[in-house]
Amino acid sequence: MPVVGFGLWKVPRPQCADTVYNALKAGYRLLDGAGDYGNEKEAGEGLARAIKDGIVKREEVFVTSKLWNTYHQKERAKELAKHQLELWGIEYFDLYLIHFPISLEDVAIKDKYPPEWWGLDGKVHPTKVPIRETWEALEEIADAGLAKNIGVSNFQGSLLVDLLRYARIEPSVLQVELHPYLAQKKLVALTKELGIAITAYSSLGPQSYLELGAHHSVPGLLSHNTVTSIAEATGKSPAQVLLRWAVQQGLAVIPKSNNHDRLLSNLQVTEFTLSDEQVTALDALDINLRMNDPQDIHPALGIFA
Template sequence: MPLVGFGLWKVNKDTCAETVFNAIKSGYRLLDGAGDYGNEKQAGEGVKKAIEAGIVKREDLFITSKLWNTFHAKEHVAALARKQLADWGLDYFDLYLVHFPIALKYVDPSHRYPPEWFGDDGKVYLQNTPMIETWQAMEQVVDDGLAKNIGLSNCQGSLILDVFRYARYEPQVLQIEHHPYLTQEPLINLCKTLGIAVTAYSSFGPQSYVELGAHKGAASLLQHNLIAEIAHHKGKSASQILLRWATQRGLAVVPKSNNHKRLLQNLECTDFDLSPEEMKAISALNINLRLNDPADIDSRMAIFA
């Protein structure tokens, strides 16, 4: 799995195909998608265009997708994976993740897709599907050749350890919110102990949530004095400093940008090193600020409590 990938969250449908094509053309080989993002068909069109142009072969790419909450029951997991593969125009995913450890009531894709968090009446409907059922169905996805690797997202240590107790195929990757305001050292250390690779999302912290009105009043990391000072000293952009802080900790990152210059800058975030003092100073910004918390939608989904 490449260390720096391109994230598809909030990439607009009307520009997604061209954005993905340009990302691949610029050198990105990891694409991080999900059914919930609502743009997998368009992302697949960008992949197809890049392959037809001779820029890459399918095996050169590492494509990640995720199982949404309404499809956790065993009879829906593989069916949903097949639908997502059809949307992408692919035969397999390199990595397929359980998006959240939350089971919601099934919504038929022909009725509404992506189903998001709510029923037709705007209310949240939970479903009593245990993780063991979902994980065993994920393992069948591997057996059926639909995904080469499976993993988890937005999970804490106790649940990860539980999955390890019954897994035939252990989680290969954990994807988590991770930025200097939320450093998650104990969870990252557990993953290192268990041999799980970690992918960080929302590497720029509040920046990703401003347009959603969900940044919780947090100051921008991209304009933070410490980050700006280090960026100036290194001759790098603020985004490159934030990404290097994560990758230097051994985490993969999946930033997105519709700006071609920043797209290239993000990809070039591993060609320099931060000093131990700089790493420590950035980590000291931690205030345990979690921006992506389902409990903000419904207190029954307080998976990080």
């Protein structure tokens, strides 16, 4: 799995095919998607065009997708994975993740796709599908060759340890929100001990959540004095500093940008090193601030409570 990938969250459908094509042309080889993002068909079109134009071969691109909450039942998970592969126009995912450790009542693909957090009545409907059933479904997806690797997203330590007690195929990757405001040092240490790779999302912190109103009105990391002073000292952009902070810990990152220059600069975060003092200064910004919290949607979804 490449260290720096391109995230597809919030990439608008009308621009998605071109955005993916340009990202691959710029050198990205990891595309991080999900059924819930609603743009997998367009992302697949961008990938197909890049393959047709000789920019990449399929086996050179690491494609990640995720199983949504309404398809946690064993018989539904494989159905969804096949549907997502059809949307992408590919035969396998390189990585397939459980998007959240949350099961919601089933919503048929024909009725609404993606269903987001709500049933057809506009309400949230938690249901009793255990993670073990869903994980066994992902193992079957891997057995069938629909995914080369399987993993989880938005899991905390206790749930991850429990999963390993029964997993026949152990998770390859844990994807979580991680940035200097939410450093998750103990979780990082645990995954390293367990041999599970981490992909950090929302590496730029509140920037990703401004339009959603979920940024908690804290100062943006891109304009934070600590970040900007390190950027000035290293001759890099604030975004590069934040991405490098994660990469230097051995984590993968999946930033997105519709700006070509930023596309290129985000790829360059493997080309410099932060000093121990700079890393310590960024670590000190940790205030355990989580912005992607499903409990903000419904009290019963408190997976981080």
